Amino acid sequence: xxxxxxxxxxxxxxxxxxxxxxxxxxxxxxxxxxxxxxxxxxxxxxxxxxxxxxxxxxxxxxxxxxxxxxxxxxxxxxxxxxxxxxxxxxxxxxxxxxxxxxxxxxxxxxxxxxxxxxxxxxxxxxxxxxxxxxxxxxxxxxxxxxxxxxxxxxxxxxxxxxxxxxxxxxxxxxxxxxxxxxxxxxxxxxxxxxxxxxxxxxxxxxxxxxxxxxxxxxxxxxxxxxxxxxxxxxxxxxxxxxxxxxxxxxxxxxxxxxxxxxxxxxxxxxxxxxxxxxxxxxxxxxxxxxxxxxxxxxxxxxxxxxxxxxxxxxxxxxxxxxxxxxxxxxxxxxxxxxxxxxxxxxxxxxxxxxxxxxxx
Numbered sequence: 001x002x003x004x005x006x007x008x009x010x011x012x013x014x015x016x017x018x019x020x021x022x023x024x025x026x027x028x029x030x031x032x033x034x035x036x037x038x039x040x041x042x043x044x045x046x047x048x049x050x051x052x053x054x055x056x057x058x059x060x061x062x063x064x065x066x067x068x069x070x071x072x073x074x075x076x077x078x079x080x081x082x083x084x085x086x087x088x089x090x091x092x093x094x095x096x097x098x099x100x101x102x103x104x105x106x107x108x109x110x111x112x113x114x115x116x117x118x119x120x121x122x123x124x125x126x127x128x129x130x131x132x133x134x135x136x137x138x139x140x141x142x143x144x145x146x147x148x149x150x151x152x153x154x155x156x157x158x159x160x161x162x163x164x165x166x167x168x169x170x171x172x173x174x175x176x177x178x179x180x181x182x183x184x185x186x187x188x189x190x191x192x193x194x195x196x197x198x199x200x201x202x203x204x205x206x207x208x209x210x211x212x213x214x215x216x217x218x219x220x221x222x223x224x225x226x227x228x229x230x231x232x233x234x235x236x237x238x239x240x241x242x243x244x245x246x247x248x249x250x251x252x253x254x255x256x257x258x259x260x261x262x263x264x265x266x267x268x269x270x271x272x273x274x275x276x277x278x279x280x281x282x283x284x285x286x287x288x289x290x291x292x293x294x295x296x297x298x299x300x301x302x303x304x305x306x307x308x309x310x311x312x313x314x315x316x317x318x319x320x321x322x323x324x325x326x327x328x329x330x331x332x333x334x335x336x337x338x339x340x341x342x343x344x345x346x347x348x349x350x351x352x353x354x355x356x357x358x359x360x
Contacts (some may be wrong), residue, residue: 041099042099043100074092132204135203139156152330159187207313210317210319211316219325221295223279223296225312279348282342
């Protein structure tokens with residue numbers, strides 16, 4: 001009887017490992033055998049390496065990019081493009097239980113070479129809080145104010161809300177108390193945003209926006225902070241004194257009155273030095289974490305939050321008027337990366353704050 005059970009077990013194992021069956025993990029990833037070849041799940045590999053990916057369900061094409069490198073491949077095909085150069089795989093990209101899988105040799109010979117493991121992308125533990133405990137996250141526009149609208153119809157108000165929600169979750173995971181000026185597609189007047197921030201006595205204020213410009217080639221990420229003098233144009237000070245905006249900066253071209261009012265309100269925040277450091281930290285994080293053009297940190301002489309003393313920044317996450325950046329911002333994975341980069345910038349600022357304060 002025991003011998004019979006052993007024979008049955010042998011036959012089951014043989015059937016399981018033949019054709020298309022799961023095998024133990026390799027390099028920390030699930031591994032499968034498809035027609036005698038070892039495969040690993042592509043998306044899990046990307047998540048582990050911090051590789052940004054975009055999949056088109058119609059063409060079954062996958063684009064991978066990180067650190068200025070790009071790999072394009074297609075399910076069912078052996079041809080891949082590595083930084084534009086064609087390479088042929090011995091075995092094709094395939095599906096396994098509905099997920100995209102790539103040959104393990106492709107991982108070793110291409111992905112491991114192009115996207116080297118230079119750092120760990122796992123999230124760190126909660127931030128040891130100093131005086132910063134409460135953060136207001138402001139999703140620009142909303143309701144009857146759509147903000148900028150991309151050529152394919154994507155609306156800034158929905159984009160900023162999505163990123164703001166993702167950022168809020170990440171900050172809560174870090175141990176911060178987070179207040180959102182809006183958590184739905186609702187119009188929130190500027191006065192109400194000010195009232196929300198004042199009521200909660202927040203320690204940081206972060207406003208999320210997307211850019212637009214008539215010059216469609218303009219692209220990139222930029223962060224604005226509060227300054228007593230306009231750093232980008234002398235005309236800004238004159239405009240502020242006359243209660244109107246006339247900045248030539250790309251940030252203002254084609255944007256709504258609401259955005260201009262928000263920037264206008266930022267001038268009398270007392271934490272200007274802290275705002276500069278927070279803006280620089282967020283911008284540096286974006287430059288490290290994302291393969292995106294960084295315009296940089298800019299100052300503006302505008303009144304945003306009357307009587308509120310806190311570090312405050314306004315982040316422009318990209319240009320919806322630029323076709324490439326519009327496509328990137330339509331990708332939920334990329335929006336998550338943007339939120340994570342901003343969160344990392346805030347985290348670094350909070351952790352480094354005691355050192356910065358002591359050096360003043």
